[in-house]
Amino acid sequence: MSNPILNLGATELGTAIRTGTLTVEDVVSAYLDQIDASNTAINAIISLRPRDEIMAEASEMGNSDPAGALHGLPIAVKDLADTKDLRTTHGSPIFKDHIPKADSLMVSRLRQAGALIIGKTNTPEFGLGSHTYNPVSGPTRNPYDLTRSAGGSSGGAGAALAARMVPLADGSDMMGSLRNPAGWNNVYGFRPSYGLVPPNPVGEVFLHQLSTAGPMARSVEDLELLLRVMAGPDPRSPHSGATFAQMDARSAKGTRIGWIGDWGGYFPMEPGVLNLCENGLTTLADLGCDIETIKPEFSPEKLWQSWITLRSWDIAGSYSYLYENPETRDLLKPELIWEIELGLSLSAQEINNASDIRSDWFRAVATMTDVDILALPSAQIFPFDVTLDWPKEIAGRRMDTYHRWMEVVIPASLIGLPALSVPVGFNQISLPMGLQLIGHRGSDARVLGLGHAYHQRTLWPQKHTPVLG
Template sequence: MIDHDATHQLAALRAGTITPRELMAETLDRIDQANPAVNAIVALRDRDALLAEAEAAPPGPLQGLPMAVKDLADTAGIVTTYGSPAFRDHVPAADSPIVARLRRAGAVIIGKTNTPEFGLGSHSYNPVYGVTRNPYDLTRPAGGSSGGAGAALAAQMVALADGSDMMGSLRNPAGWNNVFGFRPSYGLVAGRGPGDLFLAQLSTDGPMARSIRDLELLLGVQSEQDPRHPHSSGPYRPQAPDRKSRIGWLGDWGGAYATEPGVLDLCEAALRVFADLGHEVTPLAPPFPAEALWQAWTTLRSWTIAGNLEPLLRTKPGMVKPELRWEIERGLALSAADLRRASTIRSDWFRHTAGMEVDVLALPTAPLFAFDADWHWPRQIAGVAMDSYHRWMEVVVPASLTGLPALSVPAGFGPSGTPMGLQLIGHRGRDAAILNLGREYEAATDWITRQPAIRLP
């Protein structure tokens, strides 16, 4: 049963074809088989407690479905480390809003999914739990920061997974694990609690799954209207397609994004599927200076991270990894003029995308295939040096900077046999249109049926 998607599993539970206890037992057996090699699920709870909890799951759209939550989200009674040794034994007293919605919907939280330290970087490793490996090639990483979620889906240890996305954190692992990942428009999934509602709009939670219908199922739960969050625009409601889409292919942004050979070829083949479906696909010249977007992004990102995590650098400096220290120190050195310049660039880009003549922008989910899992990050791509730990993920910035909806769909496999994804980026608030496009693509392709060798019967 766990080889099927979540929609199928839930239908079987409602029909009585399988009991919640049986589904939980199958899930835990698969985790016992696959997780020692992949290391995607962490802080796994006691088996007997989970079997009993499955039988008592409250009614709702996810009733009885086992789920593991990304280890950046607080889970009451379950260790939540944020991938940091400073929080190795941290057990929150309350759930984050996103976890509370899952529980109300009837999901059974079995544990957590691995993530890099504080979600920084698109490679899921940390000093607490170690490296999450790619089920398609255990010598390669699963991406990040929702790498544990992506790998758990690919290895069929869970049927649904939550992710969060600041700098491609669910799009990159979706692409590298041959699953779907959706970054919703900012505000559709309400934020994580009190704090600034205007300046820090770079990150959002979203769904990851093995089918578009499952993405919509989880998005419907995640996007519950939150009266405490004035930006909340949920719940998500599917809409029927009204016309064919105009897709603008940006490739490597006119050479600005160093890209490994083979990546663009796979994405262009995926775009031909859309053309065969009747959509208009047009190569676009770079619509905006890539370096300006990067300057704005890194300024706003460092400033946000410094505001959130500067106390940790003061109180536990020995437990801060070099990349986090660099972000915090850089953020603290920024001036008001720096922030204004960055926000002006962001505003100019938002105005440009709002007026663009295409409905969708298309880009790879990453500029290279999954690299060596022992690396911290790639130092060069196609001979071009990367000048920071996250420059290699620059390709995700155009959507993140202005909170646009972005769907990662499987685009095929590279020479080494690891997957690649394609980003479909839409207008703010046009989430249903992007998911409709993904549904058409899913029906016309069979990439998702190509399962990793780690998958055990």
Template sequence: MNATSSLPPLVTLTASQLSLAIQSREVSCRDVMTAYLSWIEKINPAVNAIVSLQDAEGLLRQADERDNLLARGEYLGWMHGFPQAPKDLAATDGIITTLGSPLMKKHVPQYDAIVVERAKRSGAILIGKTNTPELGLGSHTYNPVFGTTLNAYDQRKTAGGSSGGAAVAVALHMLPVADGSDMMGSLRNPAAYNNIFGFRPSLGRVPNGPGNEVFYQQLSTEGPMARTVTDLAMLLSVQAGYDARVPLSLAADPAVFAGSLQRDFKGTRIGWLSDMDGYLPMEDGVLDLCGSALAHFEDLGANIEHLAPGFAMDRVWSAWLTLRGFLIAGKFGMMAANPATRRLLKPEALWEIEQGQKLSAADVYRASTERSAWYEAVRKLFEQVDFLVLPTAQVFPFDATLDWPKHIAGKQMDTYHRWMEVVVPATLAGLPAISVPAGFNDAGLPMGLQIIGKPQDDLSVLQLAHAYERVIPYTRIKPRLLRSMPATGSAPIGLV
């Protein structure tokens, strides 16, 4: 039986196929919107990925306006008529933006985030938002405003985060593509947990703003998620490019990402970092599964080399804690200063803020020098290999009722995010990194691999991911939820 037999036909199209069909007027934007809204109504209650869904009548009216533009020969861009739901951390003009926080549950911005501006300029229609953890903190998407987002493959498990709602919406065809953001793996972790692609671009590739601070925001970036690498690259071509409001944004032409991703990888050297020479604890099965997936790079003619990081990784973690605490305390510290708002913050947010408030300027500077030393160490690794690869996560998707994993392989996790330490190296070095599917364990739970590229070489990372996608079988394994809804009170459903 076809795994996607219950989907409306328009929803089964890739984003690139959908874009072409709309542009050529083979399908109307109204029909696209109708199909997506109908599917969301059916599937979203099982996973809670899309929140703040907008009025259908208004959305269909916007779809009609897009159709009228096409009738006049006016085409806005690749996303013309696309239903889109920005992550609930991204400001959306006139649409509630809660950040998953009860303190923001009625907040309606009067401006769009740059990534939202660009999607709308390309023709996207905002249908709502995608769910995120409170204040975007933690790689598990739950909050007191909208509740928990559940995994596309097993509704007992976490969707990951903080772009968990976006990943599930894409995996279950509720959106053709989605935006997300990534500070500590928030594009990569949920992509791995939902068997799709999530790309953290190079530092500055996608402008993060507008905001009241534009010089120190060097850890978090926005970026694309998709079911195919081609669709992901096309969305990046919309999102990327210089913006004068963000002085550290990159000026390179984003049109390069809309071109061909074809490339020969014979003789390419890939460095397998595994568990960082024994430093990172891994749940049983993660390394075996990811190690097996490496064979697909060899199918492409690449050579795999086992590498040690050549750096004391506890120094990287220490620098990370300092720089993250510094930024979070700066951004959300006022929420903790007022007793009335403080009591509405989750413990993990308070902990981050308090850690940041203890820091001195000298502490932050030392952390930056450690970050710089790590960058130099990685730069030397790239003198030996062309790409670095390691698992996207240290554990498989865990029980959605837990707040976070407390132990991995018998080792206690001393912070709420220590279990995701594996994503920190790419973040701190500001490197482009994509999570690609790596297969499923015996319980049917997905895992991913991170492909990390050289500084600002986003295109090469996408090209390798595209080549890898062509030889893997994992993307053909779809969630059973796509074809059969569970009966009320029934057990969660897993793989087809």
């Protein structure tokens, strides 16, 4: 990556543009050149706008006053978010020619902050599964090993960041969908407290609280930059209301971290995952954190049962209209059909029981007064063969669903906790891994502050860039 612009963080680029050290055209052209050089092999960016059209917009931005914090920064939006006049497929052949007439709320906030939308990032069909492949755009490959998965569902975003094809990326996270690809691409991904980033205000907005959008970046400082744009109340969203100003600048010293690890052997782990995460915890200990191995007094199997119930109920509510139409049902992948059928089979009592478990878990975490942060691996397995649909076993233990191999992320997802995936290094065959740092509800600033201190000590994304042919 010979162009030094690509080694600057998004915050640095913004400063350079505002002070005139760099022009918007300089920045955008550098990233488009990198896309030309790398994207054919990786397939992270899709629906890329014509270069002359993008550069004309860059020139116009360069001749105007900065519009906001993201002025002139090229961003590709995850292909689950509507972008006006730019193809949005959701990874589904049903929507392969879909051109939205309006931006989603999150995209409109990016534009208002001055971002230059250049295209989309690839995602699995409707974002289901932590492996980015679909029949419309194909698979996204890991920049650190092109034979491996980039994760998902924000796999295109994670891979594009790692390969320096964008300076920032939006992700979304239901079941680790930005934490998994962050870990697998040696970048950062932040799932904020539920409601901090409001959902698109369409359809049902009261019941389902499992998924949220969040920022991805190569530093925590850049995560903060994008989060300030994405976050903030929207009067049409009943669960929003919080604002985000800045990360907590207090010292990491004295922060109490509860390391759950594999939850006493409950989570199967590929060899090497726990070791790398423990190396990351050693760095946090060197920063003054107090690390304690803990085993929560709660049944992780109950969490799983609550999760699959509430998740399938949510998915059935969103996509049953496609299932009920025979023409579109034939175009749905089997995993989505399984989710919808499970969701439609649930009784009101089963849903209520699942939410009871969720409520009990929230109370259990909220009353953990002896820890400030919970820590878990970002995934239970290293990036796997890109040609697989999903791993059928981990460490000899069979996976009974297409997403059980990512069970380690649901303790945060189920109850809307802020969770930051930080890089922790590479295994013996140079595959990356991440560590989740999970805070109490509303402690987003503290989680990011801890992550920032960790990043300043480690600089994993800056010191270990992928080598692409």
